[in-house]
Amino acid sequence: MTDAAGAEWFWDGDPVFWSGRAPILFPTVGALNRGVARFGGREYPMAQHGFARHGIFTLAHHTEASATFRLEDDSTSRIHYPFAFNLDVTHQLDGATLATIVSVTNHDSVAMPTGVGFHPALRWPLPSAGKRDDHIIRFEVDEAELKIEYTKVTPETRIPALLQNRIDLECGSTTANAERSKRVAFSPLMFVAGTKLMVAKASPIQSITDMRGKTVVVTKGTTNEQALHAADAKFGLGLKIVTADDHEQSYQMLSEQKVDAFATDDVLLYGLIARHKAQDKFRVTGDYLSYDPYGIMFRKGEPQMAQVVERAFRKLATNHDLLPLYNKWFVARLPTGERLGIPISPQLEEAFKVLDDSGG
Numbered sequence: 001m002t003d004a005a006g007a008e009w010f011w012d013g014d015p016v017f018w019s020g021r022a023p024i025l026f027p028t029v030g031a032l033n034r035g036v037a038r039f040g041g042r043e044y045p046m047a048q049h050g051f052a053r054h055g056i057f058t059l060a061h062h063t064e065a066s067a068t069f070r071l072e073d074d075s076t077s078r079i080h081y082p083f084a085f086n087l088d089v090t091h092q093l094d095g096a097t098l099a100t101i102v103s104v105t106n107h108d109s110v111a112m113p114t115g116v117g118f119h120p121a122l123r124w125p126l127p128s129a130g131k132r133d134d135h136i137i138r139f140e141v142d143e144a145e146l147k148i149e150y151t152k153v154t155p156e157t158r159i160p161a162l163l164q165n166r167i168d169l170e171c172g173s174t175t176a177n178a179e180r181s182k183r184v185a186f187s188p189l190m191f192v193a194g195t196k197l198m199v200a201k202a203s204p205i206q207s208i209t210d211m212r213g214k215t216v217v218v219t220k221g222t223t224n225e226q227a228l229h230a231a232d233a234k235f236g237l238g239l240k241i242v243t244a245d246d247h248e249q250s251y252q253m254l255s256e257q258k259v260d261a262f263a264t265d266d267v268l269l270y271g272l273i274a275r276h277k278a279q280d281k282f283r284v285t286g287d288y289l290s291y292d293p294y295g296i297m298f299r300k301g302e303p304q305m306a307q308v309v310e311r312a313f314r315k316l317a318t319n320h321d322l323l324p325l326y327n328k329w330f331v332a333r334l335p336t337g338e339r340l341g342i343p344i345s346p347q348l349e350e351a352f353k354v355l356d357d358s359g360g
Contacts, residue, residue, distance in 0.1 A: 001098065007127035018121070023053030024089055024102065025117030026071075027081050037080070039113070044080050049117065051080050052087060066092040073107075083112045154246045156221035159184060162299060169298050169309075173265055175223045176295035185302070186295030187309045189351040193265035194288035195227040198254060198273070200281065205261060207286045208235065214260040215240040217250045224264045227290035247272065254282070265292055267330075267342060274338035317355035 001009050013021045028037065028050045037046040055077070057069035071087040084107035092099045100120075106112040125132045153161050153170060161167045162184060173193065176186035197216070199205045205214075208231050218225040220243045232239040244250040247264060251272050254262040262269070269284045298305050316322050323344070330342045 003127065005127070009122055009127060011121035011123060020053070020119065020121060022121050023049070023119045024087070025049040025115070025119060026052035026087055026102075026104075027114050027116075029115045029117035039082055040110075042082075044082065046080050049119075050115075051077060053119075057089065060088060065094070066090055083110075084108050085112065085114075154221065155219050156245065158221070158297070162297060165299075168305070169296055171296050173268055173292075173294060174297050175292040176297075177223065177293075180297075183300070184297050185300045185306060186297055188313045188355055189293050189295060189348065190313075191267065191294035192345050192348045192351075193267045193292045193294060195224045195263055195290040195292065196266040196269060196284050196288060197286045198251075198262040198264075198269045198282050198284055199260065200254075200257075201283055203260070205285060208237070208289060211239060211261060212237045213239075215242060215258075216261045216263050217242050217244055217253045217259040218263050219244055219247050219250050222264060223290060223292060228263050231289050251276070263289070267340075270340050270342060274334075274340055275336075277338070314355050314357055317352055318357045320356070320358075322352045322355075323349070 003009065011018070011021055013019050028046055031048040032046050035046060035048075037044045052071055055071045057071045060068045060070040062068065068088055068090040070089075073081070073084050086103075086105040086107070088103040088105070090101040090103070092101065100118060102116050102118075104114050104116065106114075125134070151161065151167050153167065153172070158170050158172065158174065159180070162170055173191075174180075174186075176189070180186075197205065197208065197211070205211060212235075216228060216239055218228055218241060225241065225243065228239065228241050231237070232241070242253075242259065244253055247268055250262050250264065253259050255278075266284055266288075273279055273282050273284070296309060298309060316325070326344050326348075330340050330344070333339045
């Protein structure tokens, strides 16, 4: 395959290094035990990666931008693979992108076990692409095939769950700070919040300085607890700080009047009020007691995961999807009927712009 300048991009099969080019691996990938495949109680000799890579394909059809080549069963293939089949391989150009699509057709009346693999081989360095050390290989994830398992964590259990390999990504209200970055890694900025107070609608409390001698609940394992201790020490408030296992329990303690206030990130407080339809019972008040930039958390020392996360954020930003997603969940009415009505902060909007590779 050549580009507009006539430069060849595929490996030329130089036998000094490797005589292959870009073979299709079929009907097996890798080597079988003793080089034998078993079908219907019989054994058939099968070379490593199958036989298609040495087969003769015919041109089935083509267009200006694509070509489909076909390998059909014959007396030779049935020595190794006793099935009637078509193996179609389509190479399709879309701008500067080459897609290879494989289709296998079973013409038999019985099940036909099949494996397919790709072995692309490109020149290195690529034409007009700099030095060899400038190259990297990226594997995109087919989202339709991606299996996602959801695991519930709390602020107290989220980091242990990640470090113990019980989860791979933690997508919650986790503040990306220097202390946590010693243990875990974070995605680019995805939200900016800060510690505020939730109090009863009729409460006289307007700010943290009105909390002198009062009781406030925070959720275990959050940065909000540190913010409350810092404010207590700064203003000499004599706060009684108690903890709950999760945000819902903290909310219930305030609802049951066991505490005078609940302190956590403002966006979580607004979310709890909306979910419980408690706008007539509680309000969020006071100045920010902390600055809490959120990130998706994953394990340190996993460069491939880091690249996937970074690439996903940049793709969303470059396609200008981040702001509409924000408005969908934080400004517009939610599927449950509630509306948070939290406009995007200037800091977060600027962070989204930094990730945009489109230049506009």
